[in-house]
Amino acid sequence: MAGAETAGVGGKVGGVMDSLRDAYGDTLVELGNEGANLVVFDADLAGSTRTSKFAKAFPERFFNMGAAEQGMVAAAAGASTTGVVPFVSTFAMFATGRAYEFVRQAVGVGHQNVKIVATHAGLTVGEDGGTHQCLEDLALMRMIPGMTVISPADALETRQAIRAAYAHQGPVYVRLTRDKFPRIHAEDYRFQIGKAVVMRPSAGKDVLLVGCGLGTSICLDAADLLAAEGIGATVLHSPTIKPFDRETLLALAKTHKAVVTCEEHQSHGGLGGVVAEFLSEAHPMPLRRVGVHDQFGQSGKPEKLLEAYGITPQAVAAAAKGAL
Incomplete structure (x- = not known):
């Protein structure tokens, strides 16, 4: 086929359960060691998104933009024009909801090489409730022309998807979660x-x-x-x-x-x-x-x-x- x-x-x-966001943070550090052109933006949620791992390893390449998701996306789009590869992270509700206009206008229209990796998507956000359980992000992101949209199933696939997003030329959205997921892929996947x-x-x-x-x-x-x-x-x-x-x-x-x-x-x-x-x-x-x-x-x-x-x-x- x-x-x-x-x-x-x-x-x-x-029966192993792994954290997708931990896999993301670890992979960012690996990529940071391999390439000096990777930078990371976060909206005051680095501990939750696990970009704090990159911030600790490469403080000069990490930018905490505060609770200003729209400005964060715009700054990342601008940075991408200088040759760096920006990874932008916050909760899915904010990355695709609050910042949607800027994702569309600043990243999508110009086809900027920005990687949006959002955590805390879906019902498994749990106790944070309906305001934070983003259930529309895949639909919103796939409607943007030229946007690649990825939803990994486990930590192993997350690591590989982040590497693929880094290598890919153009905007990428990766959907991650708060809860741990069962491991479904073998090591040779x-x-x-x-x-x-x-x-x-x-x-x-x-x-x-x-x-x-x-x-x-x-x-x-x-x-x-x-x-x-x-x-x-x-x-x-x-x-x-x-x-x-x-x-x-x-x-x-x-x-x-x-x-x-x-x-x-x-x-x-x-x-x-x-x-x-x-x-x-x-x-x-x-x-x-x-x-x-x-x-x-x-x-x-x-x-x-x-x-x-x-x-x-x-x-x-x-x-x-x-x-x-």
Whole structure:
């Protein structure tokens, strides 16, 4: 299958839970040691975003802009014209919400080489509640022309995605989280911008489960539930929301009876929106989207919120059976 790879068959790796934002901070330090052109901007949240690791190692290349996200993005866009590669970090709600106009105008319109890495996205922000649980960021960022949008599934993929963003010429948005995620990739996994990965092939080929971020881990568990009922589920991990791997999705869709997407985001506009838009034109077929359905988040424990909003393996399995 052109464009696709198979990795980590069976899914979870040893039940390990890792922090995506810690992986980000560590990778920034590694890249800082490898290249003098990397600079980091943060909006007074370095401890939370883990850019504090870079600040400690390279204080002369770290800029705390205070609670001024719009100015931070504008400053990073200006800095990028001098040849440096700016990484900009804050919570997703502020990076894509409060600063949206500046991301569009200062970074997007000029196609500046700025990397926006936002943490604390999705329902798993937990107790901070609906004001801070950004569930619209993938939709907002993918609407900006020329913006690459990435939602890694675990720490290993995060490290590779940050390196890929640094090497990529042009604006990039990377979605990270507060909570730790299960490790799903083996050590030999290799992330590529724009490439989806078959995490679990199925001989039955009844339903194709497509996930990004935490959604892929949920799909892997859902595939186990479906297998116990004799339903064959292939799991496709799509860490790049834009540019989306349409070729791989289409090839797999043509060999399955239905598709289900899963994401910790609004069910429209993000991964589910991308898949629905593409398949409606290229290969209409039964489709269900598991995610948040036109609601804001609320305060609570991450696992309880996922259950309340129906973003669970059981919900994905039920959606698959409904689609079939």
